[in-house]
Amino acid sequence: AASPLIGRLLPPGEPGKLLRSSLPLPARHQAELPIPAVLKPVRSDAGADYYEITARRATARLLPGHDTEVWGYQGTFPGPTVESRSGRRTVITHRSELPRPTAVHLHGGHTPQDSDGYPLDLVGTAGHDMHAMHGGMEGMAGMDAASILPQREYRYPMKQRAATLWYHDHTMGFTGPQVYRGLAGFHLVRDEEEAALGLPHGARELPLMIADRSFAADGSFAYPELDGGRPGVQEPYMNGVLGDVMLVNGAPWPVARVDRAWYRLRLLNAANARRLRLALDPQPSGGGALVQIGSDGGLLERPLRHDSIDLAPAERFDVLVDFSRYPAGTRVRLVNRLGSGPTAEVMCFDVGGDGAADEFRLPERLSAVERLDPAKAVATRTFVFQKDDRHWTINGEGYRPGRALAAPRLGQVEIWRFVTDFHHPVHLHLDPFQVIGRNNGDPGRYDTGWKDTVDVLPAQGVEVAVRFNDYAGRFLMHCHNLEHEDMAMMAEFTTE
Ligand code: C2O
Numbered sequence: 001a002a003s004p005l006i007g008r009l010l011p012p013g014e015p016g017k018l019l020r021s022s023l024p025l026p027a028r029h030q031a032e033l034p035i036p037a038v039l040k041p042v043r044s045d046a047g048a049d050y051y052e053i054t055a056r057r058a059t060a061r062l063l064p065g066h067d068t069e070v071w072g073y074q075g076t077f078p079g080p081t082v083e084s085r086s087g088r089r090t091v092i093t094h095r096s097e098l099p100r101p102t103a104v105h106l107h108g109g110h111t112p113q114d115s116d117g118y119p120l121d122l123v124g125t126a127g128h129d130m131h132a133m134h135g136g137m138e139g140m141a142g143m144d145a146a147s148i149l150p151q152r153e154y155r156y157p158m159k160q161r162a163a164t165l166w167y168h169d170h171t172m173g174f175t176g177p178q179v180y181r182g183l184a185g186f187h188l189v190r191d192e193e194e195a196a197l198g199l200p201h202g203a204r205e206l207p208l209m210i211a212d213r214s215f216a217a218d219g220s221f222a223y224p225e226l227d228g229g230r231p232g233v234q235e236p237y238m239n240g241v242l243g244d245v246m247l248v249n250g251a252p253w254p255v256a257r258v259d260r261a262w263y264r265l266r267l268l269n270a271a272n273a274r275r276l277r278l279a280l281d282p283q284p285s286g287g288g289a290l291v292q293i294g295s296d297g298g299l300l301e302r303p304l305r306h307d308s309i310d311l312a313p314a315e316r317f318d319v320l321v322d323f324s325r326y327p328a329g330t331r332v333r334l335v336n337r338l339g340s341g342p343t344a345e346v347m348c349f350d351v352g353g354d355g356a357a358d359e360f361r362l363p364e365r366l367s368a369v370e371r372l373d374p375a376k377a378v379a380t381r382t383f384v385f386q387k388d389d390r391h392w393t394i395n396g397e398g399y400r401p402g403r404a405l406a407a408p409r410l411g412q413v414e415i416w417r418f419v420t421d422f423h424h425p426v427h428l429h430l431d432p433f434q435v436i437g438r439n440n441g442d443p444g445r446y447d448t449g450w451k452d453t454v455d456v457l458p459a460q461g462v463e464v465a466v467r468f469n470d471y472a473g474r475f476l477m478h479c480h481n482l483e484h485e486d487m488a489m490m491a492e493f494t495t496e
């Protein structure tokens with residue numbers, strides 16, 4: 001059967017509109033690559049590690065000669081990295097001193113509903129009035145259910161395999177501007193299986209949070225918010241906000257000095273809307289320099305070599321690079337083949353001299369990955385992601401809290417089919433899925449492994465096999481283009 005036809009096809013193109021900075025762009029490859037600090041637990045007991053994080057405004061020196069106000073976890077952008085062990089509980093108390101309330105979602109977390117960062121389960125200070133903030137906005141029905149607490153304890157059982165997760169703001173209607181201001185950080189899960197592989201670690205393991213931003217003349221983040229602090233984005237930017245400065249871990253086009261050795265790059269596209277096609281330039285002779293070992297949901301079965309990697313917002317690729325394939329003194333640029341001018345560059349690696357010890361050998365097998373059997377599926381559901389006159393919809397509906405579009409049973413395999421008119425990175429909460437087909441053909445070259453976000457291109461249908469486990473409740477599916485998400489391209493499903 002052919003993909004269901006969608007009514008109105010938007011022309012392909014950039015999934016957003018470029019907002020130009022009003023200051024001269026800084027020189028590239030000057031700033032040193034920052035590595036976010038790893039957060040220490042405030043205490044630990046036999047079963048869990050406890051952390052405290054306060055979201056606050058702070059001044060950061062992101063661009064030379066300018067101060068930028070960030071809204072950051074612990075006042076930094078990116079926020080501190082949290083590290084968990086698989087099977088060991090992580091409990092994080094979040095507080096907020098921000099001008100607006102916030103909800104915190106652990107993206108990729110296998111998390112019970114009450115800790116999942118539901119967009120109306122807010123953390124904030126006294127005086128925040130959500131009703132006033134959302135007043136006058138149609139389609140914001142259901143706001144009555146909002147609750148604001150001065151602090152919230154997010155409990156993560158961590159019944160999941162090693163993977164690169166990230167945490168970010170998920171506030172109803174304001175996720176785009178709040179993540180843009182800096183509310184995002186890494187959360188890494190480690191386990192025994194991964195440790196046994198002896199992957200590059202320490203200074204040779206680099207989490208890379210890639211995000212484009214634009215800056216106003218005074219150095220502040222420029223974001224085309226609606227006047228009056230209402231949710232949503234100004235009309236020309238409804239397809240997504242694209243910036244002209246590429247930040248990696250908060251630094252513009254940074255440089256990392258590397259040994260002639262294997263490195264582990266945990267790539268995260270934390271942009272609001274920009275898709276990336278990452279490649280190394282020059283390519284080492286023989287190509288295949290980006291050796292993918294993991295995806296959103298952890299290790300692949302075996303390494304997969306790529307010349308370039310497409311990365312939609314919120315996707316993670318766990319990649320190894322052997323810099324000993326380059327002569328000492330080479331400057332290797334990480335480029336974005338979907339960008340142009342400044343956005344075609346991301347960062348660079350300066351390859352050092354000889355003498356670096358490296359014991360690592362790339363294993364042929366990485367992990368035994370369970371395969372969900374589509375033949376066992378008990379249901380097939382289709383979700384159409386489409387624009388209407390005013391907002392972005394799923395199956396013709398804008399998001400309404402409390403209205404579920406599906407009620408899958410825990411422990412059973414289902415086939416979910418995502419059909420789109422435009423670029424939509426489709427994300428499911430609670431559990432990852434496996435892509436089983438694209439446009440009635442085979443999965444694409446970036447679809448391997450457990451995914452929680454899938455890059456769906458204009459006029460495509462992507463089929464995934466999914467099985468939700470353990471936690472009954474209401475969870476979200478949405479487009480991870482944050483402007484689309486804020487403009488209602490989100491839906492709930494309930495598990496039972
Ligand atoms: Cu990364 Cu529902 O979000």
Ligand code: CU
Binds near residue numbers: 392423
């Ligand atoms: Cu979208």
